[in-house]
Amino acid sequence: MSAAPTDRTALRWAVLLILLAIASAGAGIGAELPPLSHRLNVLAEPAPAPPLRLKDIDEVDHDLADLRGRLVLVNFWATWCPPCRREMPSMERLYQELRDRGLTVLAVDVGEDADTIFAFTGQLDPAPTFPLLLDPDAQAAADWGVKGLPTSFVVDPEGRVILRAVGGTEFDDPAAIEQLLPYLPAP
Amino acid sequence: MPIAIPPHRPRRPARSFPVVAVLLPALALTAPAALAEPTRVDPETGALTWETQAHGVSLSLTQLLPDQVRAFYLNRGFAPDDAERFALACVSMTVLRNDAAPGELSFRLADWEVRQTDQALALPSLDAWLSEWEARGVPQSARLAFRWAQFPPEQSYAPGEWNQGMLATGLPPATRFELIARWTVAGQTYEGRLADVRCAD
Numbered sequence: 001m002s003a004a005p006t007d008r009t010a011l012r013w014a015v016l017l018i019l020l021a022i023a024s025a026g027a028g029i030g031a032e033l034p035p036l037s038h039r040l041n042v043l044a045e046p047a048p049a050p051p052l053r054l055k056d057i058d059e060v061d062h063d064l065a066d067l068r069g070r071l072v073l074v075n076f077w078a079t080w081c082p083p084c085r086r087e088m089p090s091m092e093r094l095y096q097e098l099r100d101r102g103l104t105v106l107a108v109d110v111g112e113d114a115d116t117i118f119a120f121t122g123q124l125d126p127a128p129t130f131p132l133l134l135d136p137d138a139q140a141a142a143d144w145g146v147k148g149l150p151t152s153f154v155v156d157p158e159g160r161v162i163l164r165a166v167g168g169t170e171f172d173d174p175a176a177i178e179q180l181l182p183y184l185p186a187p
Numbered sequence: 188m189p190i191a192i193p194p195h196r197p198r199r200p201a202r203s204f205p206v207v208a209v210l211l212p213a214l215a216l217t218a219p220a221a222l223a224e225p226t227r228v229d230p231e232t233g234a235l236t237w238e239t240q241a242h243g244v245s246l247s248l249t250q251l252l253p254d255q256v257r258a259f260y261l262n263r264g265f266a267p268d269d270a271e272r273f274a275l276a277c278v279s280m281t282v283l284r285n286d287a288a289p290g291e292l293s294f295r296l297a298d299w300e301v302r303q304t305d306q307a308l309a310l311p312s313l314d315a316w317l318s319e320w321e322a323r324g325v326p327q328s329a330r331l332a333f334r335w336a337q338f339p340p341e342q343s344y345a346p347g348e349w350n351q352g353m354l355a356t357g358l359p360p361a362t363r364f365e366l367i368a369r370w371t372v373a374g375q376t377y378e379g380r381l382a383d384v385r386c387a388d
Contacts, residue, residue: 034245034247034282034284034349034351037347037348037349038347039347041345041346041347041348078332078335080259080263080332080336081335081336082351083350083351110331110335111328111331111332111335112332137331138331138334138335147339147340147341147342147350148335148338148339148342148350148352149335149350164345164348165348166342166343166344166345166348166349166350167284167344167348167349167350167351168349
């Protein structure tokens, strides 16, 4: 039997402090990181995006196929992954800047549970407001050919993968935004 | 019955590509080994970092202290004995970045080698570690965390792309070694070397 939403939220807050300490073990391992990238890699041959149908941390279903007509940033990540942690605030800033023009962000956590993710996002500024999807068995990551975290893809309004970013990226860098604007309608 | 990963497995040419494997070091465009002294020392932990740039690619190894590795895996569902096994396997945080190579690079860790006292050793493979964890009864969720925390066994980076992950040589603590990393760009093999790297202890 699943807990009611209010109970689930209370439970998440209850474990937040404990998980903060656990998460810090992964953060400490990531000292002395290289700089984040500021551009995405243009794929020479855009290909249809693999299927992506997952639940988010609130158990809401999401299907990439329902997002035709929008530009979608699909990000594979995990809370213990230092560059994933560093790039996530930039994804939220990008989302805030471009969502009204047609950008959707789907962040797919690989192999962790909702409580762990909730504890992590509570530390972020700005905290993500885009959907945080669960890929508990890493099947989606495998379907998308992900080899390491973080890896991100941009899917155009026709459902084709057009850009890729392997490694941590500053998604709201002007150079990165410049690459996305041609796929969005003018404001 | 645990599947042991030999810590000093001598490197053998791959059966299906014996000529390539033998000639690979000779054909590769090599770069001078990095200075023996570490590039950085973490002021908090004392962990050492070695770094080199070669052919538009940067490579670094940062010691992960056994306490760090132990804590990371205990927090992800490893039993103490299993976390200890990996904590003492000479684990480094490895970063490879395509800064300005003349195209997309591809690498396979199976092509990398560790040299220690004139002996060339292969890196323990991810599959071997995963088999060992399964045999030791490490939970599936913990094995999944382990898999994704490792430096990828193979990957391709366009210019500007990079990644990082844990890399274990399997050598005993405090051992000194040289790491030879290899990658290809448009069919040409390149090498980067880090000399006199020290396993944390």
